[in-house]
Amino acid sequence: xxxxxxxxxxxxxxxxxxxxxxxxxxxxxxxxxxxxxxxxxxxxxxxxxxxxxxxxxxxxxxxxxxxxxxxxxxxxxxxxxxxxxxxxxxxxxxxxxxxxxxxxxxxxxxxxxxxxxxxxxxxxxxxxxxxxxxxxxxxxxxxxxxxxxxxxxxxxxxxxxxxxxxxxxxxxxxxxxxxxxxxxxxxxxxxxxxxxxxxxxxxxxxxxxxxxxxxxxxxxxxx
Amino acid sequence: xxxxxxxxxxxxxxxxxxxxxxxxxxxxxxxxxxxxxxxxxxxxxxxxxxxxxxxxxxxxxxxxxxxxxxxxxxxxxxxxxxxxxxxxxxxxxxxxxxxxxxxxxxxxxxxxxxxxxxxxxxxxxxxxxxxxxxxxxxxxxxxxxxxxxxxx
Numbered sequence: 001x002x003x004x005x006x007x008x009x010x011x012x013x014x015x016x017x018x019x020x021x022x023x024x025x026x027x028x029x030x031x032x033x034x035x036x037x038x039x040x041x042x043x044x045x046x047x048x049x050x051x052x053x054x055x056x057x058x059x060x061x062x063x064x065x066x067x068x069x070x071x072x073x074x075x076x077x078x079x080x081x082x083x084x085x086x087x088x089x090x091x092x093x094x095x096x097x098x099x100x101x102x103x104x105x106x107x108x109x110x111x112x113x114x115x116x117x118x119x120x121x122x123x124x125x126x127x128x129x130x131x132x133x134x135x136x137x138x139x140x141x142x143x144x145x146x147x148x149x150x151x152x153x154x155x156x157x158x159x160x161x162x163x164x165x166x167x168x169x170x171x172x173x174x175x176x177x178x179x180x181x182x183x184x185x186x187x188x189x190x191x192x193x194x195x196x197x198x199x200x201x202x203x204x205x206x207x208x209x210x211x212x213x214x215x216x217x218x219x220x221x222x223x
Numbered sequence: 224x225x226x227x228x229x230x231x232x233x234x235x236x237x238x239x240x241x242x243x244x245x246x247x248x249x250x251x252x253x254x255x256x257x258x259x260x261x262x263x264x265x266x267x268x269x270x271x272x273x274x275x276x277x278x279x280x281x282x283x284x285x286x287x288x289x290x291x292x293x294x295x296x297x298x299x300x301x302x303x304x305x306x307x308x309x310x311x312x313x314x315x316x317x318x319x320x321x322x323x324x325x326x327x328x329x330x331x332x333x334x335x336x337x338x339x340x341x342x343x344x345x346x347x348x349x350x351x352x353x354x355x356x357x358x359x360x361x362x363x364x365x366x367x368x369x370x371x372x373x374x375x
Contacts (some may be wrong), residue, residue, distance in 0.1 A: 013351040016358040020330070052362040056311050056330075068232070083240070115292045 008042065009036050019049045020057075224268040224327055225274075226316055235268045241266075253341055259341040260334075262323055271320050310373065314364040321345075322357035327356050 011032055017023050018032050034043045203211060225231050241262060249258060315323060324343065328334045329350075336347040343350070 013348075013355045016354055017329075017351075022329075022333070048362060049358060052358065052365060055307070055365055056361065057312075064228075072232075072236065072239075076236050076243075079236060080243055098273055 005057065008035055008039070012042070015046060015049050016053075019046070019053045224264070224324060225270055226312070230270060230274075234263065234270055238263045238266055257338060257341050260338075261282040264342055266327075268320055268324065273319050306373070310365065310368055311361075314361045317358055317364065322353050322360070325350055325353040326361075 002091070014028060014032060018029070021033070023029055036046050037043070138181060206214065225234060238259065242259060245262075249255070253261075315326065318326060321343070325339060327337050328342070329336075334342075336350050339345075339350050340347050345353075
């Protein structure tokens with residue numbers, strides 16, 4: 001191509017449309033006509049295109065026979081029906097749907113579970129680190145208190161031993177026996193009592209020595 | 224575009240089947256004609272690619288294809304007309320896919336560049352260049368045949 005044509009590349013690209021009569025823009029038509037008249041290379045190209053067009057312009061593809069169109073719709077319907085049949089119920093679970101909906105949903109659920117559990121672990125760890133001293137203090141306190149409780153148990157054992165000593169003494173057992181006997185005597189089967197001040201009456205029934213002993217014993221008893 | 228009538232038949236049916244399933248997704252942003260035409264072109268280009276993978280770049284123009292070509296809807300009656308139609312069909316068939324698509328849409332279907340641009344997602348300037356080069360290649364093909372004396 002010469003410089004004259006390459007400078008008018010835009011017009012050259014419109015040449016096929018100019019030859020086939022498809023340009024409607026008057027301004028463009030004038031520019032092309034002017035270029036044909038003034039530029040011999042462009043004119044040569046135009047004549048070549050015109051010749052080609054005159055060769056191919058009469059070429060037309062014949063229309064398909066009528067039965068082609070009448071048969072086409074039933075064929076398409078048949079193919080669609082076959083496709084639906086082949087898909088059936090399994091079509092609902094098509095892989096494309098899985099990719100579209102199920103996979104994102106499952107991944108989101110997994111993500112939530114992972115985040116939840118990781119947060120929980122972090123929380124436990126942070127709680128331990130935050131309250132670790134407190135927990136160790138509590139544990140320490142528990143161990144001390146256990147020692148204390150051991151001491152308490154010793155005290156209780158000691159007390160019970162003292163109680164045993166007290167219970168082993170004949171005076172105390174006698175006193176208890178008397179009290180029980182008095183209770184049995186004073187209460188009838190219905191649990192009613194005729195005398196409300198039976199302790200006083202019991203005490204009065206004792207001898208003077210017994211009364212003194214009882215007083216001494218009671219004064220030494222720890223409640 | 225696909226030349227073979229049976230292939231064209233299959234593609235047409237597949238396009239309508241696809242339209243049946245995809246119509247619910249049609250948003251009306253373009254005309255239904257453009258939507259349908261785009262689908263048909265894509266199906267045709269995919270088919271051509273498949274055929275090319277099978278037969279490489281070998282283009283076979285058989286008698287069935289030529290029988291689909293006539294001057295005015297009827298089968299060619301004289302030998303000159305028939306041979307010329309055959310040569311032109313061959314010239315169009317050997318064009319690169321994109322240029323053939325543009326040539327068919329512009330020359331035979333008389334679509335505007337704007338419509339072709341929507342269908343092929345190409346710029347109008349690029350389409351004009353494609354059409355020009357397609358025209359030039361057909362011209363070159365026919366000139367070669369003239370030199371060989373196969374055409375007047």
